[in-house]
Amino acid sequence: ETGVTQTPRHLVMGMTNKKSLKCEQHLGHNAMYWYKQSAKKPLELMFVYSLEERVENNSVPSRFSPECPNSSHLFLHLHTLQPEDSALYLCASSQDAGANTIYFGEGSWLTVV
Amino acid sequence: AQSVAQPEDQVNVAEGNPLTVKCTYSVSGNPYLFWYVQYPNRGLQFLLKYITGDNLVKGSYGFEAEFNKSQTSFHLKKPSALVSDSALYFCAVRDGNNDMRFGAGTRLTVKP
Numbered sequence: 001e002t003g004v005t006q007t008p009r010h011l012v013m014g015m016t017n018k019k020s021l022k023c024e025q026h027l028g029h030n031a032m033y034w035y036k037q038s039a040k041k042p043l044e045l046m047f048v049y050s051l052e053e054r055v056e057n058n059s060v061p062s063r064f065s066p067e068c069p070n071s072s073h074l075f076l077h078l079h080t081l082q083p084e085d086s087a088l089y090l091c092a093s094s095q096d097a098g099a100n101t102i103y104f105g106e107g108s109w110l111t112v113v
Numbered sequence: 114a115q116s117v118a119q120p121e122d123q124v125n126v127a128e129g130n131p132l133t134v135k136c137t138y139s140v141s142g143n144p145y146l147f148w149y150v151q152y153p154n155r156g157l158q159f160l161l162k163y164i165t166g167d168n169l170v171k172g173s174y175g176f177e178a179e180f181n182k183s184q185t186s187f188h189l190k191k192p193s194a195l196v197s198d199s200a201l202y203f204c205a206v207r208d209g210n211n212d213m214r215f216g217a218g219t220r221l222t223v224k225p
Contacts, residue, residue, distance in 0.1 A: 045213075
């Protein structure tokens with residue numbers, strides 16, 4: 001166990017659906033991240049939160065909407081996705097957004113049909 | 114901006130042989146370097162990191178990596194590979210003020 005828990009592990013959704021991915025970290029960290037992992041592409045950083053404030057948004061389409069209600073929880077709200085959004089979505093956390101090690105959850109496999 | 118390159122998509126070694134997975138980096142300041150491993154259908158697991166100090170860093174599962182400033186490299190090594198080491202390996206770099214950037218990954222296959 002890494003201390004970062006993601007649910008659901010697998011999600012299939014239609015292009016008109018609204019769903020959310022949930023992440024919870026039990027490490028007492030102050031920074032949380034969403035990454036996207038697609039086949040044969042480098043890991044893409046989507047969002048960074050530090051002390052519940054969004055500090056980075058890497059030109060992610062608005063159909064992905066993050067929410068960080070507190071330092072232990074991070075959500076990714078999904079709406080009107082496209083089939084090319086199908087990927088593994090990884091949540092991660094670190095002590096802060098500086099030089100510390102990032103610890104990942106097991107990921108949520110998303111398939112958009 | 115920092116970047117990291119893993120020149121090999123695939124590395125194949127026989128069980129019991131030494132293995133090396135290559136990584137080179139580019140940063141504007143002092144590099145913080147990391148290796149992660151990803152097993153099938155799992156998230157990334159932290160293996161080891163270099164922040165400062167001894168250039169040879171030891172990590173989990175018998176892996177080690179050597180920081181070489183002149184060659185801007187941080188190759189991952191293990192003296193004797195196991196079949197269970199077969200996985201996807203990611204090198205990553207950050208310079209302290211920026212986000213962690215990951216390489217494209219190298220798939221390691223260890224054959225019995």
